[in-house]
Amino acid sequence: MSATVTAPTEPTDGPEVSDGGIKRGLASRIVARTGGGLVSVGLVLVALFWLMPTFGLLVSSLRDPKEMDGSGWWKVFSSPGQLTWDNYDSLLSNDDMMRAFFNTIWITVPSTVLVILIGSFAAYAFAWLEFPGRDWLFLVVVGLLVVPVQVALIPIAKLYGDTHLFGTITGVVLFHVAFGLPFAVFLLRNYFAGIPRDLLEAARMDGGTDLTIFFRVVLPLGLPAIASLAIFQFLWVWNDMLVALIYADTDSAPLTVALQSQSRAFGSNIEVLAPGAFLSLIVPLMVFFAFQRYFVQGVMAGAVK
Amino acid sequence: MADVVLDGVGKVYPDGTRAVDTLDLSVTDGEFLVLVGPSGCGKTTALRMVAGLEDISEGTVRIGDRVVNRVPSRDRDVAMVFQSYALYPHLNVRDNIGFGLRLRKMPKAEIDQRVLEAARTLGLEEHLHRKPRQLSGGQRQRVAMGRAIVRRPQAFLMDEPLSNLDAKLRVQMRAQIARLTRDLGVTTLYVTHDQVEAMTLGDRVAVMRKGVLQQVAPPQELYDRPVNLFVAGFIGSPAMNLFSGSLESRAEPNDPKDAADGPLSVRIGSQRLHLPPELLAARPALRYYVDREVIVGIRPEDLYDLADEEAPFARDRDPEGAVLTAETDLVESMGSEVHVHVRLDAPPAVTADVQELAADVGNEDQVPDPRTASTEVVARFGPRTRVREGDTARLRVATDRMHFFDPETGLSVRMRENS
Ligand SMILES: Nc1ncnc2c1ncn2[C@@H]1O[C@H](COP(=O)(O)OP(=O)(O)OP(=O)(O)O)[C@@H](O)[C@H]1O
Ligand SMILES: [Mg+2]
Numbered sequence: 001m002s003a004t005v006t007a008p009t010e011p012t013d014g015p016e017v018s019d020g021g022i023k024r025g026l027a028s029r030i031v032a033r034t035g036g037g038l039v040s041v042g043l044v045l046v047a048l049f050w051l052m053p054t055f056g057l058l059v060s061s062l063r064d065p066k067e068m069d070g071s072g073w074w075k076v077f078s079s080p081g082q083l084t085w086d087n088y089d090s091l092l093s094n095d096d097m098m099r100a101f102f103n104t105i106w107i108t109v110p111s112t113v114l115v116i117l118i119g120s121f122a123a124y125a126f127a128w129l130e131f132p133g134r135d136w137l138f139l140v141v142v143g144l145l146v147v148p149v150q151v152a153l154i155p156i157a158k159l160y161g162d163t164h165l166f167g168t169i170t171g172v173v174l175f176h177v178a179f180g181l182p183f184a185v186f187l188l189r190n191y192f193a194g195i196p197r198d199l200l201e202a203a204r205m206d207g208g209t210d211l212t213i214f215f216r217v218v219l220p221l222g223l224p225a226i227a228s229l230a231i232f233q234f235l236w237v238w239n240d241m242l243v244a245l246i247y248a249d250t251d252s253a254p255l256t257v258a259l260q261s262q263s264r265a266f267g268s269n270i271e272v273l274a275p276g277a278f279l280s281l282i283v284p285l286m287v288f289f290a291f292q293r294y295f296v297q298g299v300m301a302g303a304v305k
Numbered sequence: 306m307a308d309v310v311l312d313g314v315g316k317v318y319p320d321g322t323r324a325v326d327t328l329d330l331s332v333t334d335g336e337f338l339v340l341v342g343p344s345g346c347g348k349t350t351a352l353r354m355v356a357g358l359e360d361i362s363e364g365t366v367r368i369g370d371r372v373v374n375r376v377p378s379r380d381r382d383v384a385m386v387f388q389s390y391a392l393y394p395h396l397n398v399r400d401n402i403g404f405g406l407r408l409r410k411m412p413k414a415e416i417d418q419r420v421l422e423a424a425r426t427l428g429l430e431e432h433l434h435r436k437p438r439q440l441s442g443g444q445r446q447r448v449a450m451g452r453a454i455v456r457r458p459q460a461f462l463m464d465e466p467l468s469n470l471d472a473k474l475r476v477q478m479r480a481q482i483a484r485l486t487r488d489l490g491v492t493t494l495y496v497t498h499d500q501v502e503a504m505t506l507g508d509r510v511a512v513m514r515k516g517v518l519q520q521v522a523p524p525q526e527l528y529d530r531p532v533n534l535f536v537a538g539f540i541g542s543p544a545m546n547l548f549s550g551s552l553e554s555r556a557e558p559n560d561p562k563d564a565a566d567g568p569l570s571v572r573i574g575s576q577r578l579h580l581p582p583e584l585l586a587a588r589p590a591l592r593y594y595v596d597r598e599v600i601v602g603i604r605p606e607d608l609y610d611l612a613d614e615e616a617p618f619a620r621d622r623d624p625e626g627a628v629l630t631a632e633t634d635l636v637e638s639m640g641s642e643v644h645v646h647v648r649l650d651a652p653p654a655v656t657a658d659v660q661e662l663a664a665d666v667g668n669e670d671q672v673p674d675p676r677t678a679s680t681e682v683v684a685r686f687g688p689r690t691r692v693r694e695g696d697t698a699r700l701r702v703a704t705d706r707m708h709f710f711d712p713e714t715g716l717s718v719r720m721r722e723n724s
Contacts, residue, residue, distance in 0.1 A: 198389045199394075201356075201378075201387070201391070202452075203404070204357075204358070204378045205356060205357075205379070205383070205385045205405075206452070207405050208379060216404075217393060220395045221395060301394060301438035302439070302445065303389075303390075303392055303394040304387075304390060
């Protein structure tokens with residue numbers, strides 16, 4: 001890979017102003033100039049740079065705690081004997097951390113699934129059903145996007161106190177769902193609205209009800225948007241601490257809160273902190289890779305022309 | 306299978322646009338009816354009301370013995386082929402064709418069998434596993450057809466199904482659609498703005514303009530006996546030549562035969578054509594127009610080259626009152642025929658109809674200017690014609706096939722009731 005490699009499809013005359021004379025963006029001009037080679041190298045460097053702390057965390061979580069105070073994690077390269085599974089063993093037998101881990105899952109998965117489910121139903125309605133006041137209602141939903149979480153903290157705490165949701169996983173989930181929905185509806189509605197009308201009408205002629213059209217046409221075609229929404233929502237909830245700190249109690253606290261309380265005594269228990277942090281990092285990564293295959297371009301190709 | 310009947314159907318869109326106005330149309334069982342008209346005349350709207358994709362503002366739509374105004378699309382048991390094909394991009398050809406059957410919970414084995422049958426009819430067997438994006442335009446079009454025929458519906462609705470294909474493929478697919486619908490014998494309502502499609506496919510053709518039905522008739526009748534200027538100008542390519550003229554009695558001043566039963570001629574600019582008795586018999590109302598203006602219509606193929614030995618009438622050396630002489634402007638050779646544009650010193654027929662038609666078709670600048678008092682006329686000559694640009698051509702007119710229209714109403718002058 002080198003800077004002299006040029007893409008064979010690139011026209012040799014005036015590469016800046018192809019596409020019918022429309023000036024292309026800086027980035028794509030750079031890509032065109034270098035044939036992608038230099039850019040690829042750059043991207044790999046950025047990725048490595050981003051991975052470094054993650055890798056450091058992984059190594060630290062595998063080191064003997066006694067070594068950790070005195071030296072940096074890169075020392076393992078000179079003395080690989082430091083590596084041990086002990087930290088993960090003790091993490092697995094640490095009841096507080098394990099409960100927090102499962103709490104996180106119990107909070108994140110329903111919050112994500114519910115947001116996608118409710119959000120996509122609502123988005124379909126906003127995009128394709130006709131009812132009075134539809135567009136106004138959608139504008140209200142869009143308006144909710146800019147409501148900060150903080151303004152709701154106190155009223156909802158009061159509400160939860162009255163309804164005995166305080167300190168429960170259900171309470172935390174409900175909060176996340178409520179605040180995840182505006183963005184979900186906004187994103188999915190705009191994506192669904194881009195599905196060609198003819199497709200949905202064809203499905204109606206083929207005997208589809210709104211429900212079958214939703215499940216058999218709109219959802220499959222909306223997968224790219226749903227996948228990105230799933231990742232956003234999952235990350236947001238998984239990494240949330242503010243909401244959990246306020247509405248969860250010790251029994252329902254997620255990993256973020258548990259890690260925070262562990263880190264108060266930093267130094268004495270890095271053997272819990274490091275593997276715990278790595279655990280809380282690797283799950284969203286796995287989710288990302290799982291959904292990544294749905295980010296395909298051109299799902300609509302061939303539908304209408 | 307069933308008939309489809311539109312009874313006083315109208316459509317007013319929420320923004321106040323009236324797209325269809327009291328449309329009465331009936332497609333009999335097994336008939337292929339083509340709805341044709343210029344862009345924006347409400348063809349698609351009419352079709353979508355039959356499909357149930359658009360609310361019906363006025364009137365009733367009946368399919369078989371059911372009034373379907375309040376019946377949702379999925380229960381109307383009609384299939385539609387969209388101009389865009391509207392294939393499900395995430396499903397392969399097999400599932401695209403079988404989609405409707407699956408939604409109707411048909412047993413899997415039967416679905417497979419029917420899909421295969423439809424695919425075989427359309428020559429799609431090898432592509433069953435492909436996604437729409439992997440198909441050519443023509444193949445996509447056939448999948449869209451397959452999706453309709455596999456359901457064996459009461460009626461087919463097609464909205465310009467061929468307009469996305471290139472010219473050659475369009476001719477092929479046109480023939481295939483004709484064969485298919487004839488073999489299946491399904492009631493079909495077919496929308497197009499292409500008059501060739503309309504004429505070749507339709508058992509009957511309905512011409513619409515601005516939401517109003519103009520004429521419904523078998524293709525040949527539509528061509529031979531257009532009821533008004535609009536239909537006359539719309540059907541046929543090159544279009545019918547229209548110019549204004551005036552009727553005169555040819556009787557001697559003291560002849561007992563006069564305008565009521567004597568011979569008539571039409572003055573076209575400085576020239577004159579005699580109206581043959583057959584024409585007067587077919588259009589008795591013409592007598593009311595003596596000494597008045599009429600709009601004269603002559604189809605390009607009803608003008609023959611008198612100099613061409615092979616042309617009909619070539620032996621008729623005494624065509625008194627059946628010849629027009631005019632300067633040749635332009636000669637366009639089409640290979641099998643030659644279009645000769647000549648200039649006639651008659652005022653062009655500038656009616657509201659003509660102006661709108663020109664605007665509808667999108668060439669406002671071709672609206673003739675009445676002040677010039679000359680009209681370009683197109684004649685369709687045989688390929689052996691020796692007429693050249695700048696020559697003075699002698700055109701033999703098939704006078705018995707001339708058309709006459711009332712300049713005010715635009716209606717064809719035919720029976721006595723007309724005037
Ligand atoms: N949803 C709508 N709202 C308002 N007016 C509409 C709507 N759809 C169509 N119209 C108008 O109704 C008239 C008829 O439209 P329609 O689509 O039926 O025409 P068409 O005959 O199918 O034309 P084309 O040959 O271009 O497809 C047009 O004037 C159009 O602008
Ligand atoms: Mg249309």
